[in-house]
Amino acid sequence: AQTVTQSQPEMSVQEAETVTLSCTYDTSESDYYLFWYKQPPSRQMILVIRQEAYKQQNATENRFSVNFQKAAKSFSLKISDSQLGDAAMYFCAYRRRLPGSARQLTFGSGTQLTVLP
Amino acid sequence: AAGVIQSPRHLIKEKRETATLKCYPIPRHDTVYWYQQGPGQDPQFLISFYEKMQSDKGSIPDRFSAQQFSDYHSELNMSSLELGDSALYFCASSQRRTGAGYGYTFGSGTRLTVV
Numbered sequence: 001a002q003t004v005t006q007s008q009p010e011m012s013v014q015e016a017e018t019v020t021l022s023c024t025y026d027t028s029e030s031d032y033y034l035f036w037y038k039q040p041p042s043r044q045m046i047l048v049i050r051q052e053a054y055k056q057q058n059a060t061e062n063r064f065s066v067n068f069q070k071a072a073k074s075f076s077l078k079i080s081d082s083q084l085g086d087a088a089m090y091f092c093a094y095r096r097r098l099p100g101s102a103r104q105l106t107f108g109s110g111t112q113l114t115v116l117p
Numbered sequence: 118a119a120g121v122i123q124s125p126r127h128l129i130k131e132k133r134e135t136a137t138l139k140c141y142p143i144p145r146h147d148t149v150y151w152y153q154q155g156p157g158q159d160p161q162f163l164i165s166f167y168e169k170m171q172s173d174k175g176s177i178p179d180r181f182s183a184q185q186f187s188d189y190h191s192e193l194n195m196s197s198l199e200l201g202d203s204a205l206y207f208c209a210s211s212q213r214r215t216g217a218g219y220g221y222t223f224g225s226g227t228r229l230t231v232v
Contacts, residue, residue: 043205045160045223091159103213104150104173105221107159 002027004094006108013082014116020067021077021111023092031097034068034075035105040088048090051075053097079113087115119143121210121224129230130198138193138227142210148172149191150221151183152207160207166191167213198231205229 003026013019025034036048051059051068059066063083067076079086092108122141130136142149148167152160153176162175166185177183180198185191195202205228209221 042225043228044225045207045209047222103148103211104162104165104175105152105160106162109159 002029002032002094002096002106004092004106004108006090006092006111008111009109010112010114012114012116013079015082015084017082018078018080019082019113021079021090021092021113023075023077023108025073025075025092025094025108027073027094027096029096029098033095033097034066035093035095036064036066036075036077037091037093037107038086038088039091039110040085045091049077082115084115084117087113089113121208121222123206123208123224123227125227126225127228127230129232131232132198132200134198134231136195136198136229138195138206138208138229140191140193140208140210140224142189142191142208143222146210146212146222147189148211148213149185149189150209150211151177151191151193152209154205154207154226155201156204163193195229200231203229203231 005024032053034051038046038048049061049064063080065078089110091110093105124139150165151163154160163177165173169185183193205226207226209223211221
């Protein structure tokens, strides 16, 4: 079974600064997807960024980028120029890719990010 | 753009009562997933449906059942409610052919409180 670990229950960052959230996972699969979701106080789950394991290039979405280290099974999220609206719970998630395989997401325990003005 | 619609947004039930949660996926999405998120916890997968058939099953209690209808909406039926069932219940949808690697689109959730 796959597991996702987020070792930082809480993080804080000064507005306009950069912060990195850590995520590690355990899997015997070689092909899979990784995601970061954001859950603000509204509790809506919002997709921030995704990474395909077979792609070596790190995904980037505006101020959000990832550092994907497949051999180390590490998938960290970097938020640059942090904004007050980035304050939320961030979940790292894993999904198998094989055809016919289970398509549900396995989530980490989350990191609560606080942005300080 | 249309999103995943869940109803009701909030629900309060007493112990041993029954609750029905509804999920309306994005048009042309053929797959629906249900997740349960307890207070301070990460979402846990309950069950999913593809083309009106159950496709995967997670940690769903026997007291819960679900189905997907011909119009692709899904309902989660919860009987003999317990205090521990109090949680946020998310529905998510995707299109199997194209959406697998794009994550899913989540609804806003139904907050169930059992008293």
